[in-house]
Amino acid sequence: MNLTFLGTSHGVPQADRYCTSYLLEVEDNLYIIDTGAPVADLLIRKGKDLNNVKAIFNTHFHHDHAAGALHFIDLCSWYFKDTAFTYFTPEEGAINALRGVIEASTTKLDDERIKMTAYSAGVIYDDGIIRVEAIPTKHTSYNPIISSYAFYIEAEDKKLLFTGDLSMRLEGDDFPAVAxxxxxxxxxxxxxxxxxxxxxxxxxxxxxxxxxxxxxxDIERKIPELERLNGKYDFELLIAEDDDEIEF
Ligand SMILES: [Zn+2]
Structure with missing residues (x-):
């Protein structure tokens, strides 16, 4: 199993960081968590077979976590016709919008190959390879119209947590309790x-x-502060950069 950091920037891209996106590989199967980076370009550049993408999971539909989905789904719709995957977002409106933009520029989406699903809390995916549970967070609590989630993922005998974006000042004990x-x-x-x-x-x-x-x-100030915490607790603290990988 392998986790690649495709994009590690905050809401705005930086000189050497795309916005948020992670690639989880379990054997040949590819799973993408958030698409703030140009994921289609990056997967092709890394020599990945887009036909192996099984699912894309969007923590919330802020565009620094979502913008790359439009291009990826569009390419798979009109060009990479052997692809077949499900796109998960909490926003039904986002699904309608993606469909509208894609069908305005190309042809009708192939709903047999490319599924788009609006999820809510609970287990949203289990293909026998990975199991994904969506856990609500308070990141978007300032706007009750939209939702945000963390993902707790079990794969092989491993357990992973992607918190997604959390609340301002981490108010409301917002770090997912499963941790x-x-x-x-x-x-x-x-x-x-x-x-x-x-x-x-x-x-x-x-x-x-x-x-x-x-x-x-605010990386010039915050990264040194975070680096000072490495070694203080009983885990490795990784200040991840684009293209970093963790092999399990
Ligand atoms: Zn956000």
């Missing part, structure tokens, strides 16, 4: 909506091999 009640192999979180000190408050309760921090704003 405290079982051992994780990897937790991927953010540090754009709160200070490193707010994240550190949760660290003593985490039971994980690796805590990867991405989606960091």
């Amino acid at each position: 405290f009640d079982r051992h994780m192999d990897v937790i991927v979180t953010e540090c754009a909506h709160f200070e490193p000190a707010a994240l550190e408050a949760y660290m003593p309760r985490l039971d994980t091999d690796i805590l990867a921090v991405c989606h960091i704003n």
Whole structure:
């Protein structure tokens, strides 16, 4: 199993960082968590077979987590006709919008190959290879029309948590509680909506091999603060950069 950080920037791209996107590979099967980066381009550049993409999971429909989905789905619709996957987003309106934009420029989406599904809390995917549970977060609580989720993923004998974006200042005890009640192999979180000190408050309760921090704003100030925490707790703290990989 392999986790590749396709995009590690916060809401705005940087010189050497795309916005949020992660690639999880289990044997030949490809799963994408968020598409803030140009995922089609990056997968092709890395020599990945798009036919192996089984599912794309969107934590929330802010475009730094979602913009690459339009291009990916469009390409798979009109050109890569052996692809077959499901796109998961919490927003029904986003599905209608994606369909409208794609069908305005090309042809009708092939709903047999490319499925788009609006999910809510609970187990949203289980293909016998990975199992994905969506856990609500308070990131978008300022706007009750839209929703945000973390993903807890079990694959082979590994456990992973992608927190997605969390609440401002981590208010409301928003770090997903699943991180405290079982051992994780990897937790991927953010540090754009709160200070490193707010994240550190949760660290003593985490039971994980690796805590990867991405989606960091104000990096000149925050990354050194985060780096000072490495070694303080019983896990590796990875300040992930684009193209970093974790092999399990
Ligand atoms: Zn967001």
